[in-house]
Amino acid sequence: MWTLPKPNSPRLGCAPRRYDAPMVHIIPASFAHVKLLAALQNTSFPEDPWPETALAPLLIAPTGFGLLAVNNSPIGFALARVIVDEAEIISLGIVPTARRQGYARAILLGLIEQCRLRGAATLFLEVAAHNEPAKALYRAQGFLETGKRLRYYPNGDDALLMRSPLQPEATPQRYWLSKP
Numbered sequence: 450m451w452t453l454p455k456p457n458s459p460r461l462g463c464a465p466r467r468y469d470a471p472m473v474h475i476i477p478a479s480f481a482h483v484k485l486l487a488a489l490q491n492t493s494f495p496e497d498p499w500p501e502t503a504l505a506p507l508l509i510a511p512t513g514f515g516l517l518a519v520n521n522s523p524i525g526f527a528l529a530r531v532i533v534d535e536a537e538i539i540s541l542g543i544v545p546t547a548r549r550q551g552y553a554r555a556i557l558l559g560l561i562e563q564c565r566l567r568g569a570a571t572l573f574l575e576v577a578a579h580n581e582p583a584k585a586l587y588r589a590q591g592f593l594e595t596g597k598r599l600r601y602y603p604n605g606d607d608a609l610l611m612r613s614p615l616q617p618e619a620t621p622q623r624y625w626l627s628k629p
């Protein structure tokens with residue numbers, strides 16, 4: 450059972466879905482949403498399910514944070530951590546039924562903004578070398594491939610390292626169009 454974020458959760462912003470679709474809300478996730486985040490993680494990555502016990506430490510640590518994309522119901526999530534001036538995307542996913550509508554771009558832009566506000570100057574991530582949708586998403590926001598980790602994933606797939614600077618001028622576009 451998914452738990453919706455509390456109604457009084459602060460809304461970080463919203464972005465338009467493309468075409469004639471309604472808005473999506475990008476809101477902060479906390480430890481209270483660990484079940485929901487695990488459900489979203491496991492729906493987005495059925496081949497690499499994470500238990501709640503793997504997600505909880507990320508949400509409890511002062512360095513970690515999460516975001517949810519909500520459009521009536523939660524349809525996506527992002528998890529990241531910021532250590533001094535470097536940020537890392539731990540995971541990001543959109544449920545299969547909501548893909549190709551701009552939600553990943555919206556939550557990525559929200560994550561970039563939050564990392565920058567937390568003092569990060571660069572943002573990096575690992576992505577499966579064959580994950581073309583994810584690579585296209587990150588490339589479109591200015592991430593460059595900076596390395597490869599051979600057989601990084603449990604199934605033997607290689608990971609690409611991607612990195613982007615986070616200077617204010619590097620944020621490609623504002624994603625919040627209306628204030629909470």
Ligand SMILES: CC(C)(COP(=O)(O)OP(=O)(O)OC[C@H]1O[C@@H](n2cnc3c(N)ncnc32)[C@H](O)[C@@H]1OP(=O)(O)O)[C@@H](O)C(=O)NCCC(=O)NCCS
Pocket residue numbers: 493494540541542543544547548549550551552553554555574575576577580581582583585586587589
């Ligand atoms: C990768 C993923 C997050 C993209 O989510 P999404 O909501 O469908 O992406 P968006 O609609 O916001 O697309 C933004 C951009 O990403 C790229 N993109 C997304 N899906 C794509 C696809 N199937 N093929 C090619 N490019 C794609 C495009 O550049 C797109 O911009 P465009 O529509 O203007 O061409 C989603 O497919 C997913 O959750 N996959 C499983 C989990 C995963 O791989 N996460 C990333 C691992 S780090």
